[in-house]
Amino acid sequence: MNIETKQQQVEATMRLAAVIPVVIIDDAKHAVPMARALVAGGIPAIEVTLRTPAALDAIxxxxxxxxxxxVGVGTVLTAKDLHAAEQAGARFAVSPGTSPKLLDAxxxxxxxxxxxxxxxxEAMNLLERGYRHLKFFPAVPAGGAKLLGAWASPLPQIRFCPTGGISLQNAADFLGLSNVLCVGGSWLTPADRLQRGDWAGIEQLAREAxxxxxxVA
Structure with a gap:
């Protein structure tokens, strides 16, 4: 599968909803009811990060x-991560940054x-390799919506999913930009709701998102 086909698949995933939940899951038994709650609330694309031992089982x-x-995989750092996530059934992968080895993989x-x-x-380097859909991370500390908006004119080919420091309160600042298709956020699956199995609460957060x-512009 060539890079353009994969970029089309990434774009389709980014357009499924305004928000891709960034999930840190400690107990794999929570994965299915959590995902069902998100889907029921209108949020089908889910990024499960490789930050806990339960992540691959959850995926x-x-x-x-x-x-x-x-379901996708987040915090992909190595070729091994990519392969393991693919074997687990992930449909897309997200990395916090890039390295030549990861891009080759x-x-x-x-x-x-x-x-x-x-x-x-970094965006220009990835554009040279055929990537037109990128994650902007960490979005708020790195410059926020103002920086991302400033890139729209010189980098018109690129569409972004900003992640990092985004909440329900500031998501619209990013989603109103012409070069943003969706945002990533952890507020839809807070640790306390996961721990107590508050699936109705997670579904409500998904509906709001x-x-x-x-x-979206």
Whole structure:
């Protein structure tokens, strides 16, 4: 599968909803009810980060059991991460930054990659390799909506998913930009709600986030 086909798949995932939840999951048994709550609330694309030992089992369970979910893997740092996530059933991968080895591995993998950048130079380097859809991370500390908006004119080919420091309160600042298709955020699956199994509460957070689709430029 060539880079352009994979970029089209990334774009389709980014357009599913205004928000891609960034999930840190400590107990894989929470994965399926959490994902069902998100899908029921109108948020089908879910990024499960590789920050806990339960992550791959969570991805495997969501991929196998949750109809309508498009489960991806986050915090991908190495070729090994990419391969393990693909084997677990992930449909897309997200990295906080990039390295030559990771990009080489992504070219050999069927798993579409949404690579992270924090500067215009990094964005230009990825554009040279065929990447038109990028993660802007950490969005708020790196310059926020003002910086991302300033890139729209000199880098018109690129569309972003800003992540890092984004909440329901400031998401619209990013989603109103012409070069933003969606945002990533951890506020939809807070640790306390996961721990106590508050799936109705997570579904409500998802419903609120899904309404942001009307803000997307």
């Amino acid at each position: 495997r369970a969501i991929a196998a059991e949750v109809e309508g979910a498009v 992504a070219e050999d993998s069927a798993l579409p990659l949404l690579p992270g950048i924090a500067t215009a130079s 899904a309404l942001l689709k009307g803000v």
